[in-house]
Amino acid sequence: MSDLGVPLSHILSLSAILFSVGLFAVVTRRNALVVFMGVELMLNAANVVFLGFARAFGDNAAHAIAFFVIAVAAAEAAVGLAIIIAVFRSRNTVNVDEIDALKF
Amino acid sequence: MIAAAAFYFFGALAIALSLYVVAAKNPVHSAMSLVVVFLGLAGIYALLSAHLLAALQVIVYAGAIVVLFLFVIMLLSLGEPTERARISPFKALAGLSVVGLCGGLYVVFDELTPLATSTLSQDYGTVEGVGRILFSQFVVPFEAVSLLLLVAIVGAVVVAKAKI
Numbered sequence: 001m002s003d004l005g006v007p008l009s010h011i012l013s014l015s016a017i018l019f020s021v022g023l024f025a026v027v028t029r030r031n032a033l034v035v036f037m038g039v040e041l042m043l044n045a046a047n048v049v050f051l052g053f054a055r056a057f058g059d060n061a062a063h064a065i066a067f068f069v070i071a072v073a074a075a076e077a078a079v080g081l082a083i084i085i086a087v088f089r090s091r092n093t094v095n096v097d098e099i100d101a102l103k104f
Numbered sequence: 105m106i107a108a109a110a111f112y113f114f115g116a117l118a119i120a121l122s123l124y125v126v127a128a129k130n131p132v133h134s135a136m137s138l139v140v141v142f143l144g145l146a147g148i149y150a151l152l153s154a155h156l157l158a159a160l161q162v163i164v165y166a167g168a169i170v171v172l173f174l175f176v177i178m179l180l181s182l183g184e185p186t187e188r189a190r191i192s193p194f195k196a197l198a199g200l201s202v203v204g205l206c207g208g209l210y211v212v213f214d215e216l217t218p219l220a221t222s223t224l225s226q227d228y229g230t231v232e233g234v235g236r237i238l239f240s241q242f243v244v245p246f247e248a249v250s251l252l253l254l255v256a257i258v259g260a261v262v263v264a265k266a267k268i
Contacts, residue, residue, distance in 0.1 A: 013209070013210050018119065033134075036173070040169065072249070
């Protein structure tokens, strides 16, 4: 790294830890809202990798990709939370274990 | 030196608060600690000279998305949390798996040879530099994203509305 004084592997490790915590939230939590928060954490971990490598290469292109990731995360949050509201209206729960109508 | 210390401070903050996002019983506490995670990551983006992305992180993530989460939590008025804090075998297995994933990723990252230090151009990470590349090389994805956001707005209204 140029003048930050932090090796690239530490930036990538931060991203790996955030991704793992987000994945843990997605697979273990039952509240659909917290599951969504886990997804947001994973998307942010991806952005950290993009910006870390962008800094290492001195390339602006990864900033554009990270910008798209933020836009997609906003769209995903809007539609996902609307789905949670719709499910809550018909089932009166946001517990993902009880929402199993599509289970075969 | 100060930049490196700030990086480790923001990184430790983000990791600690992301663990609290997972551990908190109350979704409001999860959402509030998510704000701090996003602000810590914005600090890291600023340290990486990604000025535009740091600003967008604060505005879009810490501002808009978490407010949306809080609105939905309040709207649903979930009351008392129903999840019990117990360690099931599944949770233990999931925890071991993600720790293993993290360790495996660290082994891979440690193998990476340090890249040659590149000098940053004058417009690196600024609104001008990123905007220039967004409207030249990435103009088609940029327009696609605008369409995606339009579809998301309409879709959110259609899905969440009781009667159309």
